[in-house]
Amino acid sequence: MDCVDAIVIGSGPGGAFAAYGLRGKRVLVLDVGRDAPAGDRLSGNVYDLRRTRDDLFPQLIGEEFESLHNLYNRPISLKLKSPFMSFVVRDWRRLTPVVSKTFEGVISLAKGGLANAWGAGVYRFTDRDLRGFPISVEDLQPFYDELTSRIGVSGANDDLDPYFAHDDALLPPLALSPLFSDLLARYAQARADFVRERTFLGRPRLAVLTQPWNGRSAYQYENLEFFQPHIPAIYTPAYTIDQLRSEGAITYLSGRLVERFHERDGQVRVYARNLDTGEAEVWCGRKLCIAAGTLNTARIVLQSAAEYDKRLPLLDNPMACIPFISLGRIGAGLAANDSSLAQLNWIVDDLDSGETIQGTLYGATGPLRSDVLFTLPLSFRANLTLLKHVAPAAGLLMLFYPGIETPQSYVRLRSSGELEVEFAQTGGNPAIERKIMRLLRRIGYLSHPALIDRPGMGQALHYAGALPMRAAPGPFQTHADGRLSGTAHVHIVDGACFSRLPSKNLTFTIMANALRIGRRLARELS
Amino acid sequence: MSAAVPSLDEEALYLHRSLFGGTPDPVTIERYAAAHRKLFPSDTGSPLLARMVSRGLDVEAVEFALRRRGAGSELTRRIQILSYLVEARARYQHYFVSIEPDRGTAVLELAAAVIRSSWKFAKGEYLVRRHGLR
Numbered sequence: 001m002d003c004v005d006a007i008v009i010g011s012g013p014g015g016a017f018a019a020y021g022l023r024g025k026r027v028l029v030l031d032v033g034r035d036a037p038a039g040d041r042l043s044g045n046v047y048d049l050r051r052t053r054d055d056l057f058p059q060l061i062g063e064e065f066e067s068l069h070n071l072y073n074r075p076i077s078l079k080l081k082s083p084f085m086s087f088v089v090r091d092w093r094r095l096t097p098v099v100s101k102t103f104e105g106v107i108s109l110a111k112g113g114l115a116n117a118w119g120a121g122v123y124r125f126t127d128r129d130l131r132g133f134p135i136s137v138e139d140l141q142p143f144y145d146e147l148t149s150r151i152g153v154s155g156a157n158d159d160l161d162p163y164f165a166h167d168d169a170l171l172p173p174l175a176l177s178p179l180f181s182d183l184l185a186r187y188a189q190a191r192a193d194f195v196r197e198r199t200f201l202g203r204p205r206l207a208v209l210t211q212p213w214n215g216r217s218a219y220q221y222e223n224l225e226f227f228q229p230h231i232p233a234i235y236t237p238a239y240t241i242d243q244l245r246s247e248g249a250i251t252y253l254s255g256r257l258v259e260r261f262h263e264r265d266g267q268v269r270v271y272a273r274n275l276d277t278g279e280a281e282v283w284c285g286r287k288l289c290i291a292a293g294t295l296n297t298a299r300i301v302l303q304s305a306a307e308y309d310k311r312l313p314l315l316d317n318p319m320a321c322i323p324f325i326s327l328g329r330i331g332a333g334l335a336a337n338d339s340s341l342a343q344l345n346w347i348v349d350d351l352d353s354g355e356t357i358q359g360t361l362y363g364a365t366g367p368l369r370s371d372v373l374f375t376l377p378l379s380f381r382a383n384l385t386l387l388k389h390v391a392p393a394a395g396l397l398m399l400f401y402p403g404i405e406t407p408q409s410y411v412r413l414r415s416s417g418e419l420e421v422e423f424a425q426t427g428g429n430p431a432i433e434r435k436i437m438r439l440l441r442r443i444g445y446l447s448h449p450a451l452i453d454r455p456g457m458g459q460a461l462h463y464a465g466a467l468p469m470r471a472a473p474g475p476f477q478t479h480a481d482g483r484l485s486g487t488a489h490v491h492i493v494d495g496a497c498f499s500r501l502p503s504k505n506l507t508f509t510i511m512a513n514a515l516r517i518g519r520r521l522a523r524e525l526s
Numbered sequence: 527m528s529a530a531v532p533s534l535d536e537e538a539l540y541l542h543r544s545l546f547g548g549t550p551d552p553v554t555i556e557r558y559a560a561a562h563r564k565l566f567p568s569d570t571g572s573p574l575l576a577r578m579v580s581r582g583l584d585v586e587a588v589e590f591a592l593r594r595r596g597a598g599s600e601l602t603r604r605i606q607i608l609s610y611l612v613e614a615r616a617r618y619q620h621y622f623v624s625i626e627p628d629r630g631t632a633v634l635e636l637a638a639a640v641i642r643s644s645w646k647f648a649k650g651e652y653l654v655r656r657h658g659l660r
Contacts, residue, residue, distance in 0.1 A: 051619050057557065060614040065561045068610055071603055072565045331632025334625055369622045370609040379590035379646040380545060380605055382639035388624045389632040 004028045004251075005525050007270050007285035009258045009300065012113025013507050014291030014494030014514040016237035016244075017147070021518020023249045025525050028283060029241065030272055032109035033254025034090045036116075036229040041084065046223045047334055047365075059083065059227060060368065067368065076106055077459070078367045079117045082227045088116045095257055095275070096296055096419070103421040105316070105458025107295055111254065112238030114293070114461055115507060119342050120207045120234050121360060122153050122508035124165045128356070129502040134471040134480040135513075137165075143512035143519075145169065151235045152213035153205055159191075160202035163347050163356055172210045173203045174219060177363050178335045179326060179395060180343035186443035193442055197435055198349040204342040204360065207235035207508075225340035226366050234341075237511075256281065260304040261288055261490060268489050287521050289482075291494040291514060294463035295411060295419060298496060301467060301476065301484065302413035311410035312476055314421065315403030315465035315501040319455045320428040322397040323364075324440050324447040329393035338392070340366030346397060348432050355402050357432055358503040364394040395445075397436065400460060401428055403501030409457075411466055423457030462506055464495035482517045493517050529580035531571035534559035536579065541608050544585035546621070550612070557611050572600050574659060583653050590643070591650025597660055 005025035008015050011033060019027050042049055042059050050056060061067045062083025069081040080089050092107040108114040124144050127137050144165075147153075154171040155164075176184065187194060187201045194200060209218050209232075219233035230236065244250040256272040263269075268288040272281045290297045298312050346359035369387045376383040408424035430449070437447045470477045473485040482491040493514040495506055532540065538558035542550040550558075562569060578588060578601075589605055592598025612618040624632065653659065 047623060047625065050614075050623065051616055051625070054616050055553070055614065056616075057611070057614045061557075061610055065565055068561060068565060068607060071606060330636070331624070331627060331629035333627035334623065368610065368613055370606060370613050373609055374593070374602055374606060378639060378643035379650075380586045380609075382643035382646070384609075384621050385635050385639040388622060389636055392624070 001284045003267055003284035006287040008289045010291035011111045011241045013115055013237050013510045016240040017511045017514040018289040018493040018518040019250050021515045022522050025522055027250045029250050029252045030256040030258055031254050032257055033111040034087050034109050035111050036087050078371050079226055098421050099418045100421045102423045103458045104456030112236040115236050116229055121505040122205050122207045123504040125509045132499040134469050140512045143515045147511055151207050152209045154208055154210045155205035156203040158202035159200040175337045177338045190443050200347045201344055204345045209233040221337045221339050223339050288490045289493045294466050294496040298411045298466040299419050308415045311412045312466040313405050314409045314411045317400040317403055317460040317462045318426045319460050320399040321453040323451050324445045325394045326445050331389050332392045338365045359397045359399040362396045364391045400503045402503050464498040464501045466496045467492050468499045469497050491517055529576040531576045532579045534562050540579050554611055561607050587646040587650035588653050590646050591654045
């Protein structure tokens with residue numbers, strides 16, 4: 001059997017950058033690889049299009065009524081259900097079934113993974129974030145730097161530097177919408193009050209281009225993030241996979257669902273199902289990098305060990321969504337630079353827990369109004385009026401808490417092949433949320449505790465920690481180089497190998513860690 | 527005697543007339559029916575809506591009153607489907623989006639919306655009790 005240097009399973013942030021790090025070697029990427037559908041895509045500002053094109057049903061609602069998903073299914077993120085975005089979560093329940101009483105998340109089998117619909121937040125972990133990891137910032141720093149210059153990261157060095165790390169390679173930040181420009185100015189005026197509460201605001205670090213970069217164009221403020229995949233300015237790992245394919249650096253096979261692996265004679269055999277033919281396939285590599293997404297990575301590892309009793313730990317960020325409004329901006333109308341991307345970040349440095357809590361602030365003009373119409377308290381037509389005039393004045397603070405490891409949060413493979421996923425229902429910290437609302441009020445923005453929404457566990461889509469890196473790993477744990485304990489050539493390169501989950505979005509660190517491990521393996525293979 | 531269950535086309539017509547005024551174009555009616563056939567194939571029609579159609583009741587008022595009671599989800603769902611369908615059409619954008627800044631108009635319209643909502647709630651409560659809707 002022909003044996004490649006390395007097999008990479010998955011094409012999300014971990015798979016793409018493990019493959020990137022292995023450039024120069026014979027690399028085979030196996031992936032289910034669902035891709036965005038062809039069709040008449042939108043081009044231009046979404047609100048100009050909505051006014052000038054008579055009928056946007058195919059793009060906004062879909063011939064299969066994709067945008068009505070949440071009317072007849074367990075609700076998913078509004079970003080994952082429109083006709084051109086729904087490919088991100090297509091087929092996962094059928095191909096990778098999950099049974100759960102508490103899990104409210106999704107799995108992606110798309111080329112590029114869930115990062116096709118991400119918020120593009122790219123945050124370096126600090127040593128504080130890496131507590132419990134057997135690696136430090138020094139190990140990741142060169143890879144963060146390389147990624148920053150490779151994919152282009154916009155942002156600013158500001159009050160959040162101690163939490164995000166100073167970075168001289170940032171592209172200029174995105175233009176703020178008027179609402180958040182006003183909010184940031186008011187923060188600057190009241191900064192002393194915020195600092196006293198160890199609370200800070202600043203610009204997000206985004207994998208979104210504000211100037212042309214490496215062949216991709218700058219962001220155009222079209223506010224299409226809920227409806228349009230593969231906006232060139234917004235990075236997705238699918239771009240790296242496509243680039244590696246076009247360079248001939250990898251062989252990419254989609255339509256492959258990997259089921260298990262087996263080590264023999266210094267090689268790794270990978271057993272996959274060809275989803276087009278239904279046939280079983282066996283592939284051989286000298287190294288294996290698993291980046292199928294934390295849940296499916298756990299599935300492959302447990303299936304390979306024929307282990308049906310073991311409960312692996314599972315982490316996700318508990319969330320609280322805090323809406324707020326500026327009364328002064330009611331009736332302000334839409335702005336030319338409105339977007340659905342993150343506008344600001346909010347950090348609460350919580351001395352009690354020793355953790356930082358991170359929030360991301362978004363505008364409210366991106367989704368369809370019909371998505372939220374009946375969450376408002378008035379009659380139908382009155383709600384429409386409310387949304388029409390209040391949306392430009394409203395924002396949403398999505399607050400992420402660190403993941404908490406508990407015996408009630410786990411993933412287990414059943415002998416039937418279903419993955420059992422359960423999460424302990426961990427609440428937020430009402431004291432922190434009250435503090436945030438008090439500070440918002442201090443600068444003229446209103447909110448109320450009754451308006452706080454707490455999405456179910458799994459909805460943060462930041463799954464991690466099933467096969468954690470440890471200095472001295474035991475069974476179903478990994479070494480500092482991602483190598484799975486008890487194996488010689490199998491490496492975990494996605495969020496599954498995270499030792500803990502801070503409140504920061506983990507995607508950038510998945511990329512950096514996968515690149516670190518990929519490079520190391522490339523050296524070993526030499 | 528129970529009212530005849532309206533067809534999906536008749537439902538779309540009635541909801542649209544009651545909520546937006548006027549007759550929807552055939553494409554909207556067709557999509558409304560297709561959405562139900564595809565997403566809710568076992569839904570054979572709404573007895574609640576049948577009674578409302580036969581008696582010409584105010585959809586917005588009844589839906590609001592029932593929603594406040596935690597009831598009438600089938601009616602709410604039908605309105606939401608129609609809302610999605612028309613939101614994708616240019617001619618309905620003035621219901622959903624305010625492009626130009628006009629604070630004075632916004633404040634007046636919001637005040638009117640609150641009054642409208644209160645009126646619809648009172649009317650809906652009356653209709654629900656008067657006609658025994660649930």
